[in-house]
Amino acid sequence: xxxxxxxxxxxxxxxxxxxxxxxxxxxxxxxxxxxxxxxxxxxxxxxxxxxxxxxxxxxxxxxxxxxxxxxxxxxxxxxxxxxxxxxxxxxxxxxxxxxxxxxxxxxxxxxxxxxxxxxxxxxxxxxxxxxxxxxxxxxxxxxxxxxxxxxxxxxxxxxxxxxxxxxxxxxxxxxxxxxxxxxxxxxxxxxxxxxxxxxxxxxxxxxxxxxxxxxxxxxxxxxxxxxxxxxxxxxxxxxxxxxxxxxxxxxxxxxxxxxxxxxxxxxxxxxxxxxxxxxxxxxxxxxxxxxxxxxxxxxxxxxxxxxxxxxxxxxxxxxxxxxxxxxxxxxxxxxxxxxxxxxxxxxxxxxxxxxxxxxxxxxxxxxxxxxxxxxxxxxxxxxxxxxxxxxxxxxxxxxxxxxxxxxxxxxxxxxxxxxxxxxxxxxxxxxxxxxxxxxxxxxxxxxxxxxxxxxxxxxxxxxxxxxxxxxxxxx
Numbered sequence: 460x461x462x463x464x465x466x467x468x469x470x471x472x473x474x475x476x477x478x479x480x481x482x483x484x485x486x487x488x489x490x491x492x493x494x495x496x497x498x499x500x501x502x503x504x505x506x507x508x509x510x511x512x513x514x515x516x517x518x519x520x521x522x523x524x525x526x527x528x529x530x531x532x533x534x535x536x537x538x539x540x541x542x543x544x545x546x547x548x549x550x551x552x553x554x555x556x557x558x559x560x561x562x563x564x565x566x567x568x569x570x571x572x573x574x575x576x577x578x579x580x581x582x583x584x585x586x587x588x589x590x591x592x593x594x595x596x597x598x599x600x601x602x603x604x605x606x607x608x609x610x611x612x613x614x615x616x617x618x619x620x621x622x623x624x625x626x627x628x629x630x631x632x633x634x635x636x637x638x639x640x641x642x643x644x645x646x647x648x649x650x651x652x653x654x655x656x657x658x659x660x661x662x663x664x665x666x667x668x669x670x671x672x673x674x675x676x677x678x679x680x681x682x683x684x685x686x687x688x689x690x691x692x693x694x695x696x697x698x699x700x701x702x703x704x705x706x707x708x709x710x711x712x713x714x715x716x717x718x719x720x721x722x723x724x725x726x727x728x729x730x731x732x733x734x735x736x737x738x739x740x741x742x743x744x745x746x747x748x749x750x751x752x753x754x755x756x757x758x759x760x761x762x763x764x765x766x767x768x769x770x771x772x773x774x775x776x777x778x779x780x781x782x783x784x785x786x787x788x789x790x791x792x793x794x795x796x797x798x799x800x801x802x803x804x805x806x807x808x809x810x811x812x813x814x815x816x817x818x819x820x821x822x823x824x825x826x827x828x829x830x831x832x833x834x835x836x837x838x839x840x841x842x843x844x845x846x847x848x849x850x851x852x853x854x855x856x857x858x859x860x861x862x863x864x865x866x867x868x869x870x871x872x873x874x875x876x877x878x879x880x881x882x883x884x885x886x887x888x889x890x891x892x893x894x895x896x897x898x899x900x901x902x903x904x905x906x907x908x909x910x911x912x913x914x915x916x917x918x919x920x921x922x923x924x925x926x927x928x929x930x931x932x933x934x
Contacts, residue, residue: 474498475586476517478508478536479552480527484575488521491579492586505531509539516544519589522569524553524560534567538691541568542738543700545693546596548589552577566690612645612652613792614785616895618777622649625774630656635724637769638747640776643826646747647707649776654703659743662702665695670711677716678732685734696729699742706746709769710755717762724768744769779821779828784895787813789825793832803836809844816850817893884919887912891921 475497479485482503489499500517502508504526511517520540524533531539537549551564554575561572570589573582612623629636630653638646647666654664672680683694696704706712712720723729724744728737746769755761779786790808797803808816821827835849873881887905894900902912916922 474500474517476500476502476508476511476520478502478505478520478526478533479523480504480525480529481523484523488582491583495583497586505529505536508536512540512544512547516547518547518593519586520547520549521586522549522551524551524564534563537564537567537569538736541691542697542736545697545700546593548593550582550585550589563690568691612648613789614782615788616782616784618782618895619785622774622776626652627656629653629772629774633743635744635769635771636746637752637771637773638745638776639773640747640749641778641824642749643824644776644778645825646776647705649774650703650705650745650747653745654705654743657703657743659702663699664703664705665699666705666707667695668707670708674713674716677713678719681716681720682729683731683734683738685731685736691731691734694731696723696740696742697731697738700740701742703743703745706744706769708748708750709746710748710750710752710761714760714762717765721762721765721768724765779824780892782895783817783893784897786816786828789828790816790832793829794836797833797836803833804839804842806836806839806842807844809846811847812845812850814893815847818889819850880919883915884921887916887919888921 475492477485477488477492477499479488480503485501485503489501492499500511502511506529508520508522509531512520522533522536526532526536533551533553537551540547540549545568548570549568551561551569551572552575553560553572564572570592571585573585612619612626614620614623626649636650636653638649640646651664654660667681669677679694681694681696683697684692686692719729723740727741728739730737752761752766752770756763756766779789787808790813794803794806794808798805816828823830831851835845839845839849887901890901890905891898894904898912899909902909905912907915
């Protein structure tokens, strides 16, 4: 056996910290667990116990509730450990057990309570169950993190590549990020991308839906609550410890809560509602909003100090209309996603359907496109390519009307020459936007030489440069 109390060749199941003021009991439990293949560490008082937890959190604790010559008793240690390491299962043991003590321990987060003298088989059963529960919790967290890592942002456009470059830069720091953009553009996906690529990727990502939480419940949800009846109920800030807290639509956070969140950002600690103990947290904060926060500040609905604390690195997430050339890529991504997750048909997209989607209006942005693809796959018949008539539109499609062009009242009132120029201008601007300002690809689609397209655009007084002031010739 090694000097640290770990049996040679023991399998890696995580170690168990045994805290008891009686040396014989500590070593008896340790010998039993070592024979069962566990690694152990021993502590005889509260200082040794807290030092062991802070140095290297154990996989499980066996904790005596009465500790002689200690600054803290078992309940105090339980509360302190659960505050900073809520995932460690703790089994309370006591030679002075009663129902009140057992209930108090369970309310404070203990996994179970065993009275001395304990039955060895009973103790081993409880330990196995606690370790299994802890293992399943870790596996669930790993699965959720894997889902986060797989929530990749999809696109190839120049606008999208600029966004990805900005997100990659902020993953290397702990700076607070403010994501802006209209509803449905994928701000939470951007936040999850930052988390998945950062050094906190293995820690929690916790979302606070500021617009969906009732204002009177906001502080309970964020800070948690302590009460005699229900013990400690951790809030979202506590659950996000060592990871990322994401404030979705932060403009909807109540003013009173804003001032308390500001204090958390400054102190990195808070008290639960109804409690007095300070809870320390290590958090990275990412926020998002579809509103103009400076206008909200001017209207007295958002605290300026909080805005400056959250808006350290502002990143604008572009609308879908700003990245129309990504629409086919996104649509195929969603088709594959729904095929894998829901068993919906794995269909392709016809060229006509792609062209129509790239010219449609998308006020709901990426979320609207996702919903449209899901609806088409659910309601569609057969497994062939998706056709234009399956997509929503203002005018009915089908039969002899498929090739019919419906003129607007303004266009129908123009002479032929002016109407033709108006149509050509609108048509070419739509195609240029569809291909992200790329003149070469636009010319290939409309069937014109690039130089001829430039002349046509000039005659129609259409600026042919790219969105960012370039020449629009990127390939």
